[in-house]
Amino acid sequence: MKSWAMRRPTANLTIDDFMLRDMPPPEAGDGEILVETHYISLDPYLSRAMKSWKGEHPGWADGTIHGRIVGAVIESRFPGLSVGDRVIGIGRWQPVNAMPGQAVQLIAPDIDPPSLVLGALGRSGITAWVGLHLSGLKAGETILISAATGPVGSVAAQLAKARGCHVIGTAGGEAKCRHATDLLGYDACIDHGAADLEDRLKAAAGEGVDVLFENVGASSLDAALPLMRPRGRIMLCGLAQHYLTEDPMLLRNFKYLLYSELSLRAFITANYPDLFAPALEELRDGILSGRLLFEETIIDGLDNAADTFLAMLGGEGIGKRLIRL
Known part of the structure; x- marks a missing residue:
């Protein structure tokens, strides 16, 4: 074998x-x-x-x-x-x-x-739910999700839309971005490789970003920091950009953490077992009813x-x- x-x-x-x-x-x-x-x-x-x-x-x-x-x-x-x-x-x-x-x-x-129990009804879906819960996301707020079409981001976006939020994302390539807006309900999605990424994000964010759901790492976080509203919340979920390298993670816009009084909260889903039951209840109901696309x-x-x-x-x-x- x-x-x-x-x-x-x-x-x-x-x-x-x-x-x-x-x-x-x-x-x-x-x-x-x-x-x-x-x-x-x-x-x-x-x-x-x-x-x-x-x-x-x-x-x-x-x-x-x-x-x-x-x-x-x-x-x-x-x-x-x-x-x-x-x-x-x-x-x-x-x-x-x-x-x-x-x-x-x-x-x-x-x-x-x-x-499904490995994805939308498993750790990926639970991570999306837990991250939104810990962020305190409220109806009417704007959330920016990196890795928009990934297993976590795709669920987080749908949950955020169901909560009445303006949802924007970043993804790798125009095809993924079209998928995000056409099928997942994103209000806007920008190719993270675009030369004018920060300008395009600013246009999509309008008055600013209340919550950043970060799955990627330095490049997307750096582009988002100037767009964050005062006392905005950053949920650090993953560092996909850095898993294959030990190179330093550098931020040009680090100063905005201070200037805008931003909070950055890293979370590991396994440390919140008390939230698994309510997460799975909503996820299961959404998938079985067809409201949540997996x-x-x-x-x-x-x-x-x-x-x-x-x-x-x-x-x-x-x-x-x-x-x-």
């Missing part, structure tokens, strides 16, 4: 840092289940573990890649889980995983497709996992990025 692992980390991740190696088929011990992998979640935060060999699962210690997966139980030695049950948990990037039964969550039968970019084949992961970090794809086995 093939399983993805990392070579000794380098400063910047490249395809040469990944390797497919042979592993013996796993066996289920007492209290464990065997799970046939159907979907692998490609999450930007995994790049940190890939470079350090330290992550949320102890198996990272030998460079073996672990991440969120969705699959079906094919053998169970854990009471309460049966063959055929659909589950989500942390497993290796490989076709079959042995996992502690208590470490997985059962996926409700009405969740279709089950990959988006997935799915690539088939375990062999494509490393290339697709690096392409995602480079900005390719729309919505949640997944490998389907």
Whole structure:
């Protein structure tokens, strides 16, 4: 059986840092289940573990890649889980995983497709909800969302519109920006590579930005700082621009943090478990009713996992990025 692992980390991740190696088929011990992998979640935060060999699962210690997966139980030695049950948990990037039964969550039968629990009904959607909640976003305010068509930004935009806000975004390329305005409800979206980015953002923001939902890093944050209204709020959700490099993050407009009395709040969703239930309630209701659009970019084949992961970090794809086995 093939399983993805990392070579000794380098400063910047490249395809040469990944390797497919042979592993013996796993066996289920007492209290464990065997799970046939159907979907692998490609999450930007995994790049940190890939470079350090330290992550949320102890198996990272030998460079073996672990991440969120969705699959079906094919053998169970854990009471309460049966063959055929659909589950989500942390497993290796490989076709079959042995996992502690208590470490997985059962996926409700009405969740279709089950990959939703890796995206809009999972950590991506919850992150969008939690970020908006912590920002104190109110009806009538203007919010700017970077990585507008990503798995977090696409959900955050729809939730913000439902709250009566003016929503603008930045994305990589005119095609993504058209997607953002035509399908996701953005009032405006600007190509983050535009030479006149700050001028175009200023025109779209009108009287200014109340909340910045930052998923990218220095370049988009720097462009937004002069547009922030006094006492505006910045929610620092991600640093996608910087995951593959250790170069310094430089800001020309750092002074606006002081001049406009801006607040910058970084947040890690896992630290707010008390907010998961209300987040999932609204997200689930929105998706099942059709009011909330979920988006997935799915690539088939375990062999494509490393290339697709690096392409995602480079900005390719729309919505949640997944490998389907």
